[in-house]
Amino acid sequence: MTMQILLNLLVAMIWMLLHDKWSMLTFVIGFILGAFIIFSMRRFFPTPFYGRKLWSLAKLVGLFSLELFVSSAVVSWQIIRPRLNIEPGIFKMKTRMRTEWELSMLANLMTLTPGSVVMEIAPDEGIMYVHAMDVPSMKKSILRTRDRFEDAIIEVMR
């Protein structure tokens, strides 16, 4: 897969050299062209075409932005409410992630979605300690977010 991406970058580079125009547009056109060439020759590579991984990565980014918007709205509402009515706390959360890449990816995504901060990770037991802004109302939605992220990350990484 890395090989295919490098090849694609090389094709884009050569396209730019051929046109002698070092602009973003030429690069993008060259990259799309390279992707097309590699796609049409995908049978000759030992690994499947990387576009599928790219697609699942795009899905992960989309899911993440959606979660970011929704939980930002929730946290903002809690902050601007006239009477502060939150009950922060730390709770344990099991995770299916095993490798270091998967763990750090999930931890980063969980920390970026407002309402939850990953405080400690016990990688051997597969446990994350999450600080939530309002435990009673948010625990369920945080666990649901975790499930969605895990599915998406597994699709990208494995």
Place this chain on the structure above:
Amino acid sequence: MIEIVVVVMVLAGTVLSLISSLGFLRLPDVYTRSHAATKSITLGILFILLSTFLYFMFVHNQVSVRLLLGIIFVFLTAPVTGHLIARSAYRFGVKPAGITDELAADLEREKRKTAESSQA
């Protein structure tokens, strides 16, 4: 047309930044404040940088990749700082404001275990 979109996005980003600084003042302890300080702000920055990018792309016909890179780097670094601040505060012994705390017992056990293994 595009100007209206840009104005709305910049306004949204500004309001989000304002709300997070409000949260920084109102919330009770380090941990909840790190929520406000690292995350609502990232969405605000996303809005502002993205609208700047759109403005330059459609009005001046300039694709400025630097702005997109700025978004990526903010999104890479913000969660790490938030995690590190919360983690080091906890290890320093700052008490969290809430009642539920499932970390304290486990961390205590872990400390005892490492102390025993260093003695032996």
